Amino acid sequence: xxxxxxxxxxxxxxxxFTDLMLVLKIFLLLTIISFVRNHIGTGxxxxxxxxxxxxxxxxxxxxxxxxxxxxxxLLAFGVGQLIIDYMFVSQGFGxxxxxxxxxxxxxxxxxVLQRMEAAKRMQGALRPKPPMMGx
Amino acid sequence: MNERGAIPLIIFLxxxxxxxxxxxxxxxxxxxxxxxxxQVMMAFLLYAIVRTYLGSSPLTLIITAILVYVLVFKYTYxxxxxxxxxxxxxxxxxxVMIWVLGLSLRKH
Numbered sequence: 001x002x003x004x005x006x007x008x009x010x011x012x013x014x015x016x017f018t019d020l021m022l023v024l025k026i027f028l029l030l031t032i033i034s035f036v037r038n039h040i041g042t043g044x045x046x047x048x049x050x051x052x053x054x055x056x057x058x059x060x061x062x063x064x065x066x067x068x069x070x071x072x073x074l075l076a077f078g079v080g081q082l083i084i085d086y087m088f089v090s091q092g093f094g095x096x097x098x099x100x101x102x103x104x105x106x107x108x109x110x111x112v113l114q115r116m117e118a119a120k121r122m123q124g125a126l127r128p129k130p131p132m133m134g135x
Numbered sequence: 136m137n138e139r140g141a142i143p144l145i146i147f148l149x150x151x152x153x154x155x156x157x158x159x160x161x162x163x164x165x166x167x168x169x170x171x172x173x174q175v176m177m178a179f180l181l182y183a184i185v186r187t188y189l190g191s192s193p194l195t196l197i198i199t200a201i202l203v204y205v206l207v208f209k210y211t212y213x214x215x216x217x218x219x220x221x222x223x224x225x226x227x228x229x230x231v232m233i234w235v236l237g238l239s240l241r242k243h
Binding site for chain 1 (some may be wrong): 229
């Protein structure tokens with residue numbers, strides 16, 4: 001017999017939100033530590049700067065920086081690619097004109113197709129015929 | 136963009152995403168050993184991530200312990216969904232899904 005499904009988060013949304021916020025803060029703290037250590041080194045000054053950054057970003061202006069960091073993480077994972085793909089795919093849903101509504105040639109590119117076919121016909125008419133060989 | 140054609144695509148995409156993201160939780164419920172394997176794998180993965188930032192120090196172990204408790208033991212299913220989301224995104228799987236759904240829903 002299967003155990004009852006424990007979804008954890010959905011039991012208490014507020015607790016879940018707080019916990020996931022803590023995880024986000026930890027990852028942002030790791031980013032700050034890495035950034036400061038790469039620029040200043042591993043001295044005592046770096047810990048002072050890390051403390052200042054952490055207090056400013058994680059506590060004082062968390063509402064601002066939390067949203068930015070979440071957006072940065074999502075974009076780094078490639079969520080923007082999904083939006084672009086969706087925009088490209090949904091372009092293919094051609095507009096169905098209402099009765100009485102003139103159909104736009106921009107919706108399906110019919111005018112471009114007609115112009116291309118006319119150009120092909122024109123090229124065929126202007127093309128010199130190959131000389132008769134043999135006889 | 137045409138809203139009449141795009142709305143069913145959005146609904147199908149959301150359903151497909153939810154189904155794919157719920158797949159690890161369903162598999163873990165059906166096969167408990169998979170849950171154990173996932174927890175061990177995530178613990179190693181988190182330790183590797185934290186060690187990349189902090190190096191091998193006691194602070195690494197402390198932060199890893201906090202993250203493992205919250206992500207691996209407390210919210211296993213959410214973490215598994217996030218992990219599968221990131222993995223599929225890495226291999227452009229969602230792009231393929233959007234493309235296939237868009238093709239199959241397109242009106243000819």
